[in-house]
Amino acid sequence: xTAAAITLTDVTKRFGSHVALDSVSLAVxxxxxxxxxxxxxxxxTTMLRIIAGLEVPDSGQVALDGxxxxxxxxxxxxxxxxxxxxxxxDLALWPHLTIRQHLDFVLGSMALSRLERDRRAQDAxxxxxxxxxxxxxxxxxxxxxQQRVALARAIVREPxxxxxxxxxxxxxxxxxxxxxxxxxxxxRALSLTMVYVxxxxxxxxxxxxxxxxxRAGRILxxxxxxxxxxxxx
Amino acid sequence: MDIWRxxxxxxxxxxxxxxxxxVCCVLPAxxxxxxxxxxxxxxxxxxxxxxxxxxxxxxxxxLGLGTAALATAIGTPLGIVxxxxxxxxxxxxxxxxxxxxxxxxxxxxxxxxxxxxxRPSEWTYSLPAAIVILSLVxxxxxxxxxxxxxxxxxxxxxxxxxxxxPPGRVLRRITLPLVAPSVIAAALVIFVLAVSxxxxxxxLRVRVYTTEVFTAFAAFYDFSRAIALSVxxxxxxxxxxxxxxxxxxxxxxxxRRSLALSPVVFHTWxxxxxxxxxxxxxxxxxxxxxxxxxxxxGARSLASATGAVDAIVNSLLLSAxxxxxxxxxxxxxxxxxxxxxxxxxxxxxxxxxxxFAVPSTIIGVGLIGLWNRPGPFGGLYxxxxxxxLAYLARFVPVATLILAxxxxxxxVSQEEASAVSGVGWLRTVRGIVLPQLxxxxxxxxxxxxxxxxxxxxxxxxxxxxxxxxxxxRIYTIIANTPSSNVAVLALLQxxxxxxxxxxxxxxxxxxxxx
Numbered sequence: 174x175t176a177a178a179i180t181l182t183d184v185t186k187r188f189g190s191h192v193a194l195d196s197v198s199l200a201v202x203x204x205x206x207x208x209x210x211x212x213x214x215x216x217x218t219t220m221l222r223i224i225a226g227l228e229v230p231d232s233g234q235v236a237l238d239g240x241x242x243x244x245x246x247x248x249x250x251x252x253x254x255x256x257x258x259x260x261x262x263d264l265a266l267w268p269h270l271t272i273r274q275h276l277d278f279v280l281g282s283m284a285l286s287r288l289e290r291d292r293r294a295q296d297a298x299x300x301x302x303x304x305x306x307x308x309x310x311x312x313x314x315x316x317x318x319q320q321r322v323a324l325a326r327a328i329v330r331e332p333x334x335x336x337x338x339x340x341x342x343x344x345x346x347x348x349x350x351x352x353x354x355x356x357x358x359x360x361r362a363l364s365l366t367m368v369y370v371x372x373x374x375x376x377x378x379x380x381x382x383x384x385x386x387x388r389a390g391r392i393l394x395x396x397x398x399x400x401x402x403x404x405x406x
Numbered sequence: 407m408d409i410w411r412x413x414x415x416x417x418x419x420x421x422x423x424x425x426x427x428x429v430c431c432v433l434p435a436x437x438x439x440x441x442x443x444x445x446x447x448x449x450x451x452x453x454x455x456x457x458x459x460x461x462x463x464x465x466x467x468x469l470g471l472g473t474a475a476l477a478t479a480i481g482t483p484l485g486i487v488x489x490x491x492x493x494x495x496x497x498x499x500x501x502x503x504x505x506x507x508x509x510x511x512x513x514x515x516x517x518x519x520x521x522x523x524x525r526p527s528e529w530t531y532s533l534p535a536a537i538v539i540l541s542l543v544x545x546x547x548x549x550x551x552x553x554x555x556x557x558x559x560x561x562x563x564x565x566x567x568x569x570x571x572p573p574g575r576v577l578r579r580i581t582l583p584l585v586a587p588s589v590i591a592a593a594l595v596i597f598v599l600a601v602s603x604x605x606x607x608x609x610l611r612v613r614v615y616t617t618e619v620f621t622a623f624a625a626f627y628d629f630s631r632a633i634a635l636s637v638x639x640x641x642x643x644x645x646x647x648x649x650x651x652x653x654x655x656x657x658x659x660x661x662r663r664s665l666a667l668s669p670v671v672f673h674t675w676x677x678x679x680x681x682x683x684x685x686x687x688x689x690x691x692x693x694x695x696x697x698x699x700x701x702x703x704g705a706r707s708l709a710s711a712t713g714a715v716d717a718i719v720n721s722l723l724l725s726a727x728x729x730x731x732x733x734x735x736x737x738x739x740x741x742x743x744x745x746x747x748x749x750x751x752x753x754x755x756x757x758x759x760x761x762f763a764v765p766s767t768i769i770g771v772g773l774i775g776l777w778n779r780p781g782p783f784g785g786l787y788x789x790x791x792x793x794x795l796a797y798l799a800r801f802v803p804v805a806t807l808i809l810a811x812x813x814x815x816x817x818v819s820q821e822e823a824s825a826v827s828g829v830g831w832l833r834t835v836r837g838i839v840l841p842q843l844x845x846x847x848x849x850x851x852x853x854x855x856x857x858x859x860x861x862x863x864x865x866x867x868x869x870x871x872x873x874x875x876x877x878x879r880i881y882t883i884i885a886n887t888p889s890s891n892v893a894v895l896a897l898l899q900x901x902x903x904x905x906x907x908x909x910x911x912x913x914x915x916x917x918x919x920x
Binding site: 225227251252253255257258259261263265266267268269278279281282326330 | 562563566567571572573579583584
């Protein structure tokens, strides 16, 4: 059995009186593409943000590769030390930085030689096929191109885990299908552990090794995808 | 589409407010400029060729630049703290940290002069001292501008950075570049207010344009020299304020917030953040007040206070009436600005910022030139109405900016719903819009009252003989009255100013604890 890359144990998160996550436990094996499916407000995004360290759980604990990164009311490992990539729903591209500067900013936090930084940036741009856009600002790109930039930013530092929060929700069906297959290719090529949040069943069918169904802050069921591999417990 | 086209009530109300605005705020500065164009060349020869004036320009510029730099260095980090670090009772913290801007700068200067030394040192009456004092009073402008700008940034932009970089780097590379235009604009406004300031350089004997204008008029009765000295200052202030307004764009009158996330990682900065706020408030507010209390305890009697009762009552009455009229005009103008087209809104906002930047002594000189004349218009000169006109000229622009921002939070569709239901403009404004502006109106009134209560630069020029407000009284007795007696009056003035501020703080605290 493959070791769990992400483990949530009895994680609860409240916002005021609203319970966003209610004693959620989950283990996602390394290299697995897990798709979290559920209606708006069911706690999908909150779960992703807790894994990333952008929210603190009220109770329970979160572990990455077996090491606890946050637990009730505390963050043990800051987000930037968790070796994650995150693609936000609204992409959150930095409006004042060119695409290349986006990647340089990410790589600037790592102890790398200039040569290695250049190589990684070029590789990331090539992987998502936007090499020619390196000098542009986000507002000079189309919606699909912006999605690719967000992906490049997430993978440029070669993370072990990739988290995606409904990244393609604002795109038309054709572009969405295109980027979905691109993402599936990337996930396999880089052997990424991926957690993909969506409310679209088509996304789940196309991408998932396993589908996690959520409702009202709880995990209802975990389905293994018939054509793909691993099964989260 | 203008849903209220053809509504005479709207035309009449806004038209009246506009006329009041032009007469009170625009005409004094316009009069000065017009007079300048037709003035005798000799007056300009004096100003232009006098080498002392070059020194004056240098000192004035240094005062402005030094204050803008230091106030920004203090205010920007505090703005970041208020926007991003989750402090308990943040409303109270904001009121406390913002309080110095409501304190008349000469009160802080008075405390500085009495700061512990038996004999004045070379620093007591100096340009650096004036810079430090003005920075301690004006840093809240930078703080509030930074906070507002940061709240407008989508918190996800920072979160996207925090996934890959430590908080300090995210702040430097992502957050600060995005708020830079607002920080720079605030620094420019601080520059303008510093070079416009009269009380602090006057008290610390620093020769700058405002003190020279005052001396030319009040000591030498040389009106044409006062006007000639006013023009370089007026041009400088107007130009810098125009750049600030252009940089700000619609940020001043828009209170729209994007995702006001406070990324969780900044929570770790809570203690140092709180310590820095406490330190700044202690130096800017508590220390001056303690010095004045210590000084006041040495007063042998409260004769100075009882002798100033007339001035205190006068100040309270005039400030209250002034604030009420200011808010009445500003409600109408703020509504008109908020509902104007994008271009008109930008232009009027720039005009309001520029008018707010006109130095107080220049407004005083302009008002004298405008109203000191024979005929029916001259009837106001020599009465308390001149003080009210000075308050209107100085503070209608800032009250209008506050109320335009508040009005924008009331969506136009609410008025449209009223209009299609057959309700007229006046009833719609009275029944739908105004009730939603209550907090903004109260805030504008308090700001106008506090500013009017501390106004010195214009008041001291236009006050009728024998009539004095509290600031005039304090400023004129400094030279020949024991410092303990002056301190008593300064404390009285501070108490009146901090009363409403404390009330606001209490309300904010109650709202937060709910």
